[in-house]
Amino acid sequence: MTKKITLSKLNDLLKDMEVEALEGVTIEGDIELEMDAIGGLNPQLAYLLGQETAQIAGHLINISQLLGYPVDQLLGKPLIDDSKRVAQPKELIPSTFKVNKMEEWTNEIQEVTLGASSSDGGTRKSIITLGGENALPYYFDSPMPHRNHITMDVFDMPIGMAKAVKSNYEDVMDSPAEWAKKNVKEFGADMVTIHLISTDPNIKDTSAKEAAETVADVLQAVDVPIVIGGSGNPEKDPEVLEKAAEIAQGERVLLASASLNLDYERIAAAAKQYGHVVLSWTQLEINAQKELNRKLMKQCNVNREDIIMDPTTAALGYGLDYAYTNMERIRLAGLIGDDELNFPMSSGTTNAWGARESWMINSPLKEDSDWGPREYRGPIWEIITGLTLALAGNDLFMMMHPASVAVLKEITKSLHGSHARNPVDISNWITTKVL
Amino acid sequence: MKINSPLEVYQYLPQTNCKECGEPTCMAFASHLIDRSIKLEDCKPILEDAYKEKYQELNELMAPEIAEVTIGVGEHVVTVGGDDVMYRHQLTFFNPPAFALDVWDTMSQSDLIERVTYIRDFKKFYVGRFLTLDMIAIRSVSGDPDTFKQAVTLVMEHTQLPLVLCSLDPAVLQAGLEVAAEKKPLLYAATKDNWQGVYDLAIEYNVPVVLFAPDDLDTLKSLAVTFLENGYKDLILDPGTNPQGRSLRDSFENFLMIRRAGIKEGQNDVAFPLMAVPMTAYMTNDDPVSASYWETVLCGVFTVRYGDIMILHSIEPYALLPEMHIRDTVYTDPRTPVKVDSRVYKVGSPDKDSPVFVTTNFALTFYTVESDLASNEINCHLLAVDTDGLGVEAAVAGGQLNGKNIADDFKKGNFDFSNKTNHNTVIIPGLAARLQGDLEDNSGLNVMVGPPDSGRIPGWMEKNWPVEG
Numbered sequence: 001m002t003k004k005i006t007l008s009k010l011n012d013l014l015k016d017m018e019v020e021a022l023e024g025v026t027i028e029g030d031i032e033l034e035m036d037a038i039g040g041l042n043p044q045l046a047y048l049l050g051q052e053t054a055q056i057a058g059h060l061i062n063i064s065q066l067l068g069y070p071v072d073q074l075l076g077k078p079l080i081d082d083s084k085r086v087a088q089p090k091e092l093i094p095s096t097f098k099v100n101k102m103e104e105w106t107n108e109i110q111e112v113t114l115g116a117s118s119s120d121g122g123t124r125k126s127i128i129t130l131g132g133e134n135a136l137p138y139y140f141d142s143p144m145p146h147r148n149h150i151t152m153d154v155f156d157m158p159i160g161m162a163k164a165v166k167s168n169y170e171d172v173m174d175s176p177a178e179w180a181k182k183n184v185k186e187f188g189a190d191m192v193t194i195h196l197i198s199t200d201p202n203i204k205d206t207s208a209k210e211a212a213e214t215v216a217d218v219l220q221a222v223d224v225p226i227v228i229g230g231s232g233n234p235e236k237d238p239e240v241l242e243k244a245a246e247i248a249q250g251e252r253v254l255l256a257s258a259s260l261n262l263d264y265e266r267i268a269a270a271a272k273q274y275g276h277v278v279l280s281w282t283q284l285e286i287n288a289q290k291e292l293n294r295k296l297m298k299q300c301n302v303n304r305e306d307i308i309m310d311p312t313t314a315a316l317g318y319g320l321d322y323a324y325t326n327m328e329r330i331r332l333a334g335l336i337g338d339d340e341l342n343f344p345m346s347s348g349t350t351n352a353w354g355a356r357e358s359w360m361i362n363s364p365l366k367e368d369s370d371w372g373p374r375e376y377r378g379p380i381w382e383i384i385t386g387l388t389l390a391l392a393g394n395d396l397f398m399m400m401h402p403a404s405v406a407v408l409k410e411i412t413k414s415l416h417g418s419h420a421r422n423p424v425d426i427s428n429w430i431t432t433k434v435l
Numbered sequence: 436m437k438i439n440s441p442l443e444v445y446q447y448l449p450q451t452n453c454k455e456c457g458e459p460t461c462m463a464f465a466s467h468l469i470d471r472s473i474k475l476e477d478c479k480p481i482l483e484d485a486y487k488e489k490y491q492e493l494n495e496l497m498a499p500e501i502a503e504v505t506i507g508v509g510e511h512v513v514t515v516g517g518d519d520v521m522y523r524h525q526l527t528f529f530n531p532p533a534f535a536l537d538v539w540d541t542m543s544q545s546d547l548i549e550r551v552t553y554i555r556d557f558k559k560f561y562v563g564r565f566l567t568l569d570m571i572a573i574r575s576v577s578g579d580p581d582t583f584k585q586a587v588t589l590v591m592e593h594t595q596l597p598l599v600l601c602s603l604d605p606a607v608l609q610a611g612l613e614v615a616a617e618k619k620p621l622l623y624a625a626t627k628d629n630w631q632g633v634y635d636l637a638i639e640y641n642v643p644v645v646l647f648a649p650d651d652l653d654t655l656k657s658l659a660v661t662f663l664e665n666g667y668k669d670l671i672l673d674p675g676t677n678p679q680g681r682s683l684r685d686s687f688e689n690f691l692m693i694r695r696a697g698i699k700e701g702q703n704d705v706a707f708p709l710m711a712v713p714m715t716a717y718m719t720n721d722d723p724v725s726a727s728y729w730e731t732v733l734c735g736v737f738t739v740r741y742g743d744i745m746i747l748h749s750i751e752p753y754a755l756l757p758e759m760h761i762r763d764t765v766y767t768d769p770r771t772p773v774k775v776d777s778r779v780y781k782v783g784s785p786d787k788d789s790p791v792f793v794t795t796n797f798a799l800t801f802y803t804v805e806s807d808l809a810s811n812e813i814n815c816h817l818l819a820v821d822t823d824g825l826g827v828e829a830a831v832a833g834g835q836l837n838g839k840n841i842a843d844d845f846k847k848g849n850f851d852f853s854n855k856t857n858h859n860t861v862i863i864p865g866l867a868a869r870l871q872g873d874l875e876d877n878s879g880l881n882v883m884v885g886p887p888d889s890g891r892i893p894g895w896m897e898k899n900w901p902v903e904g
């Protein structure tokens with residue numbers, strides 16, 4: 001089908017069409033064109049124009065190119081791959097989706113149990129097991145035997161905290177035992193952490209013996225497993241934790257923490273002697289974490305099933321990128337075979353309350369949009385900090401706000417697959433009516 | 436990327452070491468191409484005809500595993516996808532997920548305008564720039580093409596942000612395209628039932644399109660293969676975002692599986708950006724705070740695991756702030772801390788009586804301190820010490836912040852205390868208190884220790900400034 005057409009005629013032909021791409025291309029003279037097969041025409045244009053004019057346009061483009069007009073740029077890159085262009089598709093091409101499981105993840109994360117029941121020499125009614133998985137959290141490669149757990153903070157003296165948090169504890173601040181009870185009964189804590197911060201010589205310098213009594217009170221008040229935390233003072237902590245370990249003999253508490261900047265041998269020895277688990281704490285450094293774990297195992301003879309790691313939590317917006325990646329790297333290393341890193345992990349998620357966004361009334365910056373009510377900002381800051389680390393492989397969360405605990409529990413259980421709720425038909429979410 | 440060593444890349448370059456790209460050698464340029472810190476087009480010689488073939492081959496080899504899709508035009512254009520790795524520490528993630536906030540076509544005009552304006556203008560300062568929202572998703576709730584068209588028109592009158600046109604009815608989508616096509620909106624969505632109509636629109640208007648097959652990866656892949664075989668590749672995949680329970684876990688798994696297939700197994704027909712719809716949280720939660728919280732949580736989950744574009748409903752700051760921050764967290768480049776130039780900055784208009792503060796060049800630290808000073812109208816000088824981008828405590832612990840380099844950086848900045856101040860005094864961060872003596876020895880200055888948190892500087896000033904002497 002060869003046709004002849006003159007350029008002037010062609011101009012007329014195209015005049016009424018919306019061919020933006022050809023705008024500004026003026027053609028003079030009366031050359032005769034031979035119209036044959038489409039050859040080289042951008043099929044997108046062909047489609048826009050309809051076949052016959054498309055042929056004409058194709059030639060027009062060729063000529064314009066010959067004249068040095070940058071038609072290509074005007075047309076943009078062709079969307080449709082010529083060679084593939086077929087007629088109007090009528091049927092879906094059937095396909096099956098398949099993907100392989102991770103073969104590299106051969107190493108299991110160590111299972112660690114917290115709390116001991118009467119049959120095991122303790123008095124706990126609930127026992128918690130962490131670890132045991134062979135994949136990143138909630139991945140389909142292999143089942144995750146244990147869900148994430150949450151331990152809620154109790155302090156051995158009233159302390160300053162964000163208003164949103166404090167309002168939940170004002171009635172129990174003076175009694176660690178009552179505080180612990182409230183955490184479990186009202187807020188659904190899986191565990192409680194008693195922080196013996198008053199033992200710090202710069203705070204109250206409470207004696208190790210007195211602190212141990214507080215621990216005994218908490219053990220009396222609740223029947224969930226507990227974490228015992230020192231004040232963070234590297235000189236005093238070994239002594240405090242030794243006494244606490246002694247009074248909690250047989251309960252399989254988590255001793256927080258052994259770190260490289262204090263006498264970790266004493267803490268490890270106390271854990272061994274009284275049947276507890278050691279929290280191995282380092283600061284955002286994978287090699288330091290390996291080193292400390294190795295020392296605990298080789299030098300202090302702590303059993304593998306008695307170690308949990310805290311690689312440090314930095315808050316959302318304040319270093320969470322480091323904390324997240326550090327944990328993810330640690331977990332991946334453990335899964336592919338690093339036996340110095342395949343332990344369950346714990347996060348001091350409460351660090352989120354250090355972020356200004358979680359507690360300041362307003363943004364300090366005039367240019368910012370309004371930050372809205374802080375009562376809602378704080379808890380979600382804690383949730384997102386925890387959730388991000390849950391996805392990186394963190395197992396145990398030390399938390400503070402009851403709402404944060406409830407939501408983090410629900411999302412981690414949902415991802416874990418242990419939170420049944422009715423499915424929702426999302427196929428037409430577009431028309432959802434919301435206020 | 437189908438290629439992973441600079442040596443392989445080098446084979447395709449002109450190998451003349453002409454330095455036009457700003458790199459000393461072609462090999463250096465090659466290594467930057469591998470870490471994606473430079474564009475192939477920065478090598479001008481390779482764009483010449485003589486290298487045309489090599490350029491094309493290399494371009495193909497270097498294409499990211501996950502396709503990049505561009506939505507919108509002009510200044511606010513959004514690019515999604517483009518990742519090469521499964522975990523951010525393996526390189527970095529590219530193109531942070533685009534957040535599209537929804538409006539719907541049954542809103543009153545005034546509500547719609549108010550909402551669009553709010554979304555358009557929402558911003559939060561963070562390390563030297565503003566975090567903002569990217570797109571508007573317009574949902575057809577009415578199901579009526581004209582109503583939809585009016586809504587689209589109204590939105591476009593109030594923002595340049597790129598649009599997502601949402602309806603499963605091609606007639607409605609077409610009505611939207613008739614007014615918005617030139618802005619290159621994203622079409623949501625082609626499904627197993629309407630795909631032919633949406634395909635035609637995508638071709639006719641040359642716009643990217645989302646394929647939506649909830650909980651059915653076979654169908655999702657069928658749609659993708661069908662579009663691809665018919666020459667259409669500006670695709671985004673939505674495997675469905677179930678808001679709760681076990682089906683949420685299924686959705687999570689679908690994201691993982693598709694991304695693994697694309698990156699690890701090179702399955703090109705699913706190597707596209709993924710869309711998540713956290714707004715499905717509103718299908719199960721009646722109370723607005725719970726719904727907003729849950730939506731934020733879903734946004735967090737899919738920001739960490741492979742969502743490239745999201746449709747969100749809540750415009751509450753307590754939803755938007757954490758969402759924008761978690762996105763920044765996951766997509767910030769782990770290879771380089773974000774730094775500011777190390778020099779002496781002026782805050783306000785300092786004179787000889789004004790205090791001189793020291794902080795580090797870690798962007799987060801610097802901007803926090805600077806904004807605390809500026810918003811409290813404290814006129815002063817502020818030195819950002821070169822600590823390799825570490826914050827105060829980490830730099831003190833690691834030795835990058837010490838008396839000597841503080842003194843040195845004042846010298847490098849030509850800051851002469853005897854002529855710029857009449858107090859010869861410098862104030863260091865409370866968390867760097869132990870450097871006091873060291874700095875006195877190195878600088879001969881009077882060194883004061885400020886509060887631990889720069890937010891407390893105003894209170895501290897009341898008690899300690901002007902310095903007695």
Ligand code: B12
Binds near residue numbers: 313
């Ligand atoms: C993120 C982080 C890191 C990141 C660093 C990221 C970076 N670019 O800085 C990485 C992973 C690299 C890191 C490494 C290390 N870290 Co670190 N890290 C943190 C973490 C989690 C957050 C720090 C942060 O970003 N804070 C936010 C910024 C804005 O705070 P800032 O710089 O201090 O600024 C504030 C104040 O100082 C003050 N301020 C700042 N300037 C000024 C100026 C004036 C005049 C005044 C008055 C006030 C003021 O106001 C600011 C706003 O509040 C903290 C723990 C924590 N949660 O705080 C540990 C922490 C700082 N790290 C610590 C340590 C020990 C280390 C390492 C030595 C660990 C190791 N074993 O390798 C290394 C050191 C690395 C090196 N120097 O070579 C310790 C420091 C302990 C100490 N006091 O000595 C901390 C406190 C953790 C801990 N509890 O043990 N770390």
Ligand code: SF4
Binds near residue numbers: 449450458
């Ligand atoms: S511009 Fe191209 S040819 Fe010249 S040095 Fe750089 S990479 Fe090599």
